[in-house]
Amino acid sequence: MRRELLVIGAVVASVLLPMWFVAMQGEPPSEEIAIDRSVSDIRPLDGFVDAPNKLSPSQVGTIVWIALFALVGVLAAAHRFMNYAVRPSAERTEGAAETDGGRTGTSWLATDERWVVEYARPAEQAEGLIAMAGLTIVAIVFAALFIGEYLTLARTQYFGVYAAAMFLALAGSTVAYYAWFMPHVEVAEYRDHRRGER
């Protein structure tokens, strides 16, 4: 990492971290809301982890930013994996030239303004199929658990875990499909309003 970036990061952190520290002091712990179980069959407050019962807006702010930075990190990792780690091997790109000039079979890729600059067939390896199948099963299982929770106790923490697991499995399945079963395509296109100046 470049020295300049470290210095600027330190400057921002010197204000950001104290602000977050102060913001996190917002609300002291409080008692959980008492529920009259004779009124309703559902148990939205039941769970397996002790969680705060109340958060101040300042605490919410800090949590949101930390969660957003974490999400951006995961997104960047997934995106890089999709764009670089699964980039086609030399063996699979031998046929790249033959796909140029609109011979990809996909009419929208190549137009008067756009052309394919990189095309590689998908690897279509067995491990991709296994990964996708496994993740699809995981997604279905957690979707079923989610529905089961909805029909029974409707516990919020369990909803969170089941939904998150389902969406993570769907994300993983999409990544696996991209990595093994989607052709690697890059296109170049003119910026229309600039063409006259070229």
Place this chain on the structure above:
Amino acid sequence: MAADGRSATGRVVDAGRRAYGWVDARLDLDRDATLLGKAFPAEDSFLLGEVALFCFLVLVLSGIFLGFFFEPSTTEVEYEGSVDEFQGEELPASYVSVLNVTYDVPFGMFLRRIHHWAAHFFVASLGLHMLRVFFTGAYRNPREPNWLVGSGLAVLAMGAAYTGYALPYDEFASTATGIGFNVVQSIPVIGETSADIVFGGRFPSSATIPRLYFLHVLVIPATIGVLLAAHLWILVRQKHTEAPRDGDVTGGDERVDRDDDGVVVGLPAYPNQTAVSAVVFFLTLAALSLLAGFLPVHNVAEYGPNDPASTPELIMPDWFLMWGYGFLKLIPSWMSFDVPLVGVHVSSEFLGGVVLPGLVFLAVFVWPFVDYESEPTHFTADPLERPWQTAVGVAGVVFVMIASLAGMDVILADVLGTDSTALHAPLTVALFVGPLVAGAITYWTLGGFGEEGGGGDPVAADGAGDEEVTGGE
């Protein structure tokens, strides 16, 4: 295999083609089909806008669910739900409806939390997206219009969150919303009328909740939808910015020079970028689900219903308005004055709640015309090679953070074991000195004062060589 010799998959494909043909004959879909190949440069940070977009989608969908249960009224009704402490009490109908959806509707608490977290994520991801655009100079010619639209979206996102904040009519939110009422009312000449329009009379009146509800579920979301469409239309028309290339792009029919920004290179919208967007969508939902599952946000039962006779111990607005609240805290009352001759009173609330935040937003809106490029620029800039622009950005971020600290002066005083009023003077000094110091250090670090070691050689800095980027290699 079916009797006609075709597989089930083949028949499904045929049916799909026939359906497409039917629609295409009527709407001429093929004419716009080439949009599916639009190039998306594969940049990690470009996905932030998609996070914001998907948060908005989640907000709309979860909001529709909540709308089926919410009653925008302050009429007193008897609570008969499962929350022990309120049973048999006369409570505002809006508060009761939120208690019901939270504690007595399966999935209600989860979706209400998702709605809240998505709102906070929406504002935060918009902010981070804007910071990315700012620091990489992606607002420059010809993208000034989209910066203006995006800035408008940020303002509306805050407005959407603010108008939704008071709807449950709980003690904390109604008190915090009252601060907004006082600020609007403080605007000289038009304050009373503006407050009447937005809040339906003196806050809280019986018209306040229906008025804020109308703004929250229709006016503001519809405007956000229109601006989002405009934002995306401009993006499609102008095409994405692109990071400087590592080398010439030689695959395909035509060579693209490394420095040629008249051509954009990237993944086609369909299928590749669509798959990336799907991953962004799923991961955003996963993050929101985890937050909603484990962390409450705006727990109305803990705060209790609005009580005009009391004031909560800790009052503050949502975090993204905290900096504006900080201005309110720091502007002393002696700064109020009367304009001679016209008899207009300019209050400290107006200065801190309208003028200063207005100047901040004005600075944001006009920035592309301050850092103006006369020629169209399509490559993103390296922030480390733009000393004064990056210094201004860092100073702005520090300014907002110190103002936010001032908004939390009560908590800060607790942490430091002092009185909050004793903090106002040092915080006021810090509000102006902190950004200047941070900006100066940034400017100096990046070689803005002529020191060596700043941006450095742009070629070396982006790690580019003279190698070519060839198709498939």
